Amino acid sequence: EAQVTQNPRYLITVTGKKLTVTCSQNMNHEYMSWYRQDPGLGLRQIYYSMNVEVTDKGDVPEGYKVSRKEKRNFPLILESPSPNQTSLYFCASSPTQGSEGNQPQHFGDGTRLSIL
């Protein structure tokens, strides 16, 4: 089954304790992206990757890191989490044809992070 898998689905942690949210897709997609969803603010893009070893900032990259060493994986790293990073996070992927960007994204089921 074609899917985007995020782990963990839920996490409660404390300020300053480094954490990683993993994202893996089995569709051989070049493009991957991370979003956060907050009430009243919709989805905001954190980082995206057009292909392996190519990453770029989205609209809200502060406090986050990403890496794209393999095509299928795109982990999101919070080096020193803070309470304002409490949110619902989504990973997504899509195929690309060059940089045309005309393909829809496939989303994971989300990771709910609570930072105390």
Added chain:
Amino acid sequence: AQSVAQPEDQVNVAEGNPLTVKCTYSVSGNPYLFWYVQYPNRGLQFLLKYITGDNLVKGSYGFEAEFNKSQTSFHLKKPSALVSDSALYFCAVRDIPTNAGKSTFGDGTTLTVKP
């Protein structure tokens, strides 16, 4: 910079009536427009897209959307709503070729269909 506006937080319709969920956008280049739906505790699911060509786009579950370049709008429509259409709907835009990798989403519109 690219942006998307969904002017209604909430849309309520009766089952069997037509529904419209509004979306307007702003881009520098050409817009690639998408509609997604989100059910509780799930990720977003793709409904339909406009890339080029016919201004009326048909998608999944009987939904359609009309691209209007002069009004910079991409409203989602369905002729006859079902209770099962109740969900959170997002409009999204990519600004091509200016920002091909960036996706901007609206704040979402909660659709409630009452029996």
